[in-house]
Amino acid sequence: MTHPTDLLGQLFAGAFDVLKTFRPRRPIHPQGVLLKGTLERVGGGPPSGIDFLDTPGTTPVTARLSRSLGVPVSWPDIVGLAVRLHTDDGDADVLLASTGWRVPNRFALTWHRTAGAARLTSLMPYRGRKGPVLLGATTRGADPGAPGRYRPDTEWELDLFWASPLGPWRRFGSLRLGAELDGEGRVQDTALRFDPLLSVLPTAGTYEWTRRLREHSYRLARS
Numbered sequence: 001m002t003h004p005t006d007l008l009g010q011l012f013a014g015a016f017d018v019l020k021t022f023r024p025r026r027p028i029h030p031q032g033v034l035l036k037g038t039l040e041r042v043g044g045g046p047p048s049g050i051d052f053l054d055t056p057g058t059t060p061v062t063a064r065l066s067r068s069l070g071v072p073v074s075w076p077d078i079v080g081l082a083v084r085l086h087t088d089d090g091d092a093d094v095l096l097a098s099t100g101w102r103v104p105n106r107f108a109l110t111w112h113r114t115a116g117a118a119r120l121t122s123l124m125p126y127r128g129r130k131g132p133v134l135l136g137a138t139t140r141g142a143d144p145g146a147p148g149r150y151r152p153d154t155e156w157e158l159d160l161f162w163a164s165p166l167g168p169w170r171r172f173g174s175l176r177l178g179a180e181l182d183g184e185g186r187v188q189d190t191a192l193r194f195d196p197l198l199s200v201l202p203t204a205g206t207y208e209w210t211r212r213l214r215e216h217s218y219r220l221a222r223s
Helices: 004-022 208-222
Strands: 031-041 057-067 079-087 090-099 119-121 126-128 131-139 156-163 170-179
Touching: 031 156, 057 170, 090 131
Parallel strands: none
Antiparallel strands: 031 057, 031 170, 057 079, 079 090, 090 119, 119 131, 126 131, 131 156, 156 170
């Protein structure tokens, strides 16, 4: 018997496939900005149950900021931030999207004109030793703008948090990102593909229902 989340995942994939006929390269998140930087974990706070988050350390990252629907840059859009962690054990991908911050709005997507105005979350939980864990990020300092009007001279600083699905957000670190510029000093996009199902956050697991929801669409994106 097909699981309900698998059916829903197939519906998402069907809509994704329709979009792919119009945008074969990137059906969603068509325009982005390539970023490089570091993720710093401070440790010492209440444990999330995911050792990578709970242990102090600094990890180099490559990231892509994007607008999900690709509407005109003057319109609000869903903000997406894909982060690739370059760890000693290999690369791991984390995907964040603009949502609300409190319960229940942290499970609903939101639209913004710039990245700095958005609160970003993983939307779906990771599996930790103590239960499900959401990730979140908020801008601290200057707003970098958005693809199509990104400010190339801005260092984008974000505070990083974790929470149980219904619990308070707890800060575990920070993320600092700067745009990778081309030879003429302009921001540039990247052809990198990010996939949190193939490259899972270190020491974290995934839930089967979240995998069912996403795997069909991600498989299409890789094809």
